[in-house]
Amino acid sequence: MxxxxxxxxxxxxxxxxxxxxxxxxxxxxxxxxxxxxxxxxxxxxxxxxxxxxxxxxxxxxxxxxxxxxxxxxxxxxxxxxxxRTSPEMPSAGHGPTPPPPREHPAAPVPRPRAQGPVTVRNSKNDTEFRLHRSGLVVLIAWARVGGGSRWKPHLDLPWEDIADLAFDHGSHDSVVSLYAVPVGGGPRQHIVDARSFTQGQWHDVALAVEGLSGGRLVLDLGRRDRLGSPRDT
CATH class of the missing domain: 1.10.287 (Helix Hairpins)
Incomplete structure (x- = not known):
């Protein structure tokens, strides 16, 4: 200064x-x-x-x-x-005034790369959602007679059998869940309750779905937020 x-x-x-x-x-x-x-x-x-x-x-x-x-x-x-026009005199002893610095456009924020296999577990610790290279698997925790629990496969869907993945309300309630639409038509299939997983977990799931399906399936997280309020049934 x-x-x-x-x-x-x-x-x-x-x-x-x-x-x-x-x-x-x-x-x-x-x-x-x-x-x-x-x-x-x-x-x-x-x-x-x-x-x-x-x-x-x-x-x-x-x-x-x-x-x-x-x-x-x-x-x-x-x-x-x-x-005669007198030129602009530079400051004594400091040389010519340097030009103003050139403004460079801000570099674009890189888009997060699609992740590989992902496993998430809900807040109740009774449902595990796995996405791997061949498809998606849902495991449910079953209580044992002597105490504790064990994981049992509840759903196993290959990627090639899934035409679309989307959030929607249930047929008879207002709960938002993730559904799979089968290839060739037919009724949609319930996968997991969307409320029991966090926003960060769904973000990882969406990246894995897009990456593991080769970009064919894209999970719209915005639809989950829009359907968050209960509806009249």
Missing amino acids: CLARHRETQDLRVRRRIIVVDGARRSRYLGRVAVGASVFVCGVAVPGFVDRGVGGWIVGGLGAALGAALLISGIGGLVSRCA
């Missing part, structure tokens, strides 16, 4: 010096014009007031010539000063 103010002060001083010098030169040229005009008039008028002999004409001629020379010199100097 201090350096910038110092440079501005130096520029202002240089400009003031240029204005002062330029004004002095113009005043000198104006003086020449005034003196030249006076001498010229006197030189022309001398023969009329003195003896009209050869001496009077010589003095008058010399005065007129000198006055004309001064007049022409002063007028020429004024014209040249008015026509």
